[in-house]
Amino acid sequence: xxxxxxxxxxxxVAEDEIDEILDKVxxxxxxxxxxxDEIIPLVDDKTNKLLDMLENGTPLERWPAAYSFQRVTLPAxxxxxxxxYLTDTNNAIKALIATxxxxxxxxxxxxxxxxxxxSNEIMMFSxxxxxxxxxxxxxxxxxxxxxxxxxxxxxxxxxxxxxxxEYKVTVKIAFHGNGATQTQIDSWETEAExxxxxxxxxxxxxxxxxxxxxxxxxxxxxxEIVTDGNFPEDAHIVEIKKVNAAHTSFVNTPLxxxxxxxxxxxxxxxxxxxxxxxxxxxxxxGLDDEYHYDEDGNYVNDYEQDEDPQSIMAQTWGNVSxxxxxxxxxxSDAEIxxxxxxxxxxxxxxxxxxxxxxxxxxxxxxxxxxxxAEGKSIEVTVTGLHTRGPDELTTDQNGELTYSCxxxxxxxxxxxxxxxxxxx
Numbered sequence: 001x002x003x004x005x006x007x008x009x010x011x012x013v014a015e016d017e018i019d020e021i022l023d024k025v026x027x028x029x030x031x032x033x034x035x036x037d038e039i040i041p042l043v044d045d046k047t048n049k050l051l052d053m054l055e056n057g058t059p060l061e062r063w064p065a066a067y068s069f070q071r072v073t074l075p076a077x078x079x080x081x082x083x084x085y086l087t088d089t090n091n092a093i094k095a096l097i098a099t100x101x102x103x104x105x106x107x108x109x110x111x112x113x114x115x116x117x118x119s120n121e122i123m124m125f126s127x128x129x130x131x132x133x134x135x136x137x138x139x140x141x142x143x144x145x146x147x148x149x150x151x152x153x154x155x156x157x158x159x160x161x162x163x164x165x166e167y168k169v170t171v172k173i174a175f176h177g178n179g180a181t182q183t184q185i186d187s188w189e190t191e192a193e194x195x196x197x198x199x200x201x202x203x204x205x206x207x208x209x210x211x212x213x214x215x216x217x218x219x220x221x222x223x224e225i226v227t228d229g230n231f232p233e234d235a236h237i238v239e240i241k242k243v244n245a246a247h248t249s250f251v252n253t254p255l256x257x258x259x260x261x262x263x264x265x266x267x268x269x270x271x272x273x274x275x276x277x278x279x280x281x282x283x284x285x286g287l288d289d290e291y292h293y294d295e296d297g298n299y300v301n302d303y304e305q306d307e308d309p310q311s312i313m314a315q316t317w318g319n320v321s322x323x324x325x326x327x328x329x330x331x332s333d334a335e336i337x338x339x340x341x342x343x344x345x346x347x348x349x350x351x352x353x354x355x356x357x358x359x360x361x362x363x364x365x366x367x368x369x370x371x372x373a374e375g376k377s378i379e380v381t382v383t384g385l386h387t388r389g390p391d392e393l394t395t396d397q398n399g400e401l402t403y404s405c406x407x408x409x410x411x412x413x414x415x416x417x418x419x420x421x422x423x424x
Contacts, residue, residue, distance in 0.1 A: 179242035179270035191274020206338020259334035372399025
């Protein structure tokens with residue numbers, strides 16, 4: 001500066017974090033709704049802001065507030081304030097607040113959801129669009145599974161059932177056409193289940209870290225032939241053509257979503273192999289093709305594996321199988337997370353040797369549903385005057401293992417299991 005200057009300064013208040021998130025949402029671009037998830041971690045610090053949005057905001061402010069509240073644990077004081085919205089004139093807000101109460105152990109949220117069962121009103125801002133009746137049933141089934149089983153209200157064509165550790169994916173298809181025979185569909189059913197279930201009869205899936213792959217999924221394909229035109233409401237409808245040469249089988253789009261009431265039709269042919277049918281069944285579970293044809297009409301595998309088996313969604317010959325990522329997508333589309341982990345019981349809890357001799361400790365590993373965990377690795381370490389291990393053992397079909405030491409020692413243990421570092 002070479003002299004005195006007069007400077008005018010304009011101060012701008014920093015925009016609130018939630019407002020910044022909402023600014024990223026463009027209702028003309030449905031996928032931008034996903035930014036609302038960024039509000040969820042802010043609920044604890046922004047509770048008053050969200051309560052104000054819920055009471056006085058625009059629809060695009062009220063919905064994110066209700067959506068965020070139903071995803072977190074809330075204190076009793078906030079739950080008391082939210083009860084007011086169980087009679088809200090906006091059914092989507094009412095449904096989300098009812099879910100928030102149920103998540104926090106307050107059964108006052110049950111009745112409003114029961115009243116929404118069967119409603120075909122579309123929940124605001126849902127992507128893809130979801131009926132409120134379907135949303136209400138999904139929540140009620142989560143918290144009251146015996147009372148509100150989905151198939152009591154809507155026929156499930158591609159269904160996912162079970163939990164918390166073992167699940168079953170069922171696909172029902174009603175076949176018709178001049179190429180349909182019972183012998184053929186029985187063969188298809190057997191071969192397709194072998195491809196999807198693998199040698200063990202089910203697939204491991206889900207979990208993270210220590211609980212990785214602690215859930216299993218069994219695929220069950222239910223085929224029948226309909227000759228009188230009276231097709232069941234709870235099955236996909238597929239025509240089987242009687243052919244003498246090559247024919248392209250297909251499933252019509254949009255593809256059904258597992259765990260929903262979506263249905264579709266398709267066309268197979270009498271020369272299809274079990275692998276072809278297994279591929280088409282992938283479409284019935286919401287999976288896309290993993291191949292294309294180039295400009296010269298040559299087949300191109302878009303997802304070629306470094307070694308066999310190859311993806312059933314990429315090819316239908318040779319050594320093929322469903323891949324782990326297929327299982328992950330099917331269960332994710334069904335909005336199911338693996339809610340299972342392992343626990344270990346050790347007998348005796350500790351063993352201190354006062355005199356020389358052989359001392360034995362037994363471990364029993366179970367899943368969250370109480371069933372034995374077979375084939376799980378445990379590291380055993382002996383500490384004391386004579387350190388030994390860690391030695392790795394594997395549970396048998398009963399989830400059991402034993403470990404013995406013959407020294408003046410004691411066995412250390414962890415009461416909470418850790419798959420990669422269990423200690424007895």
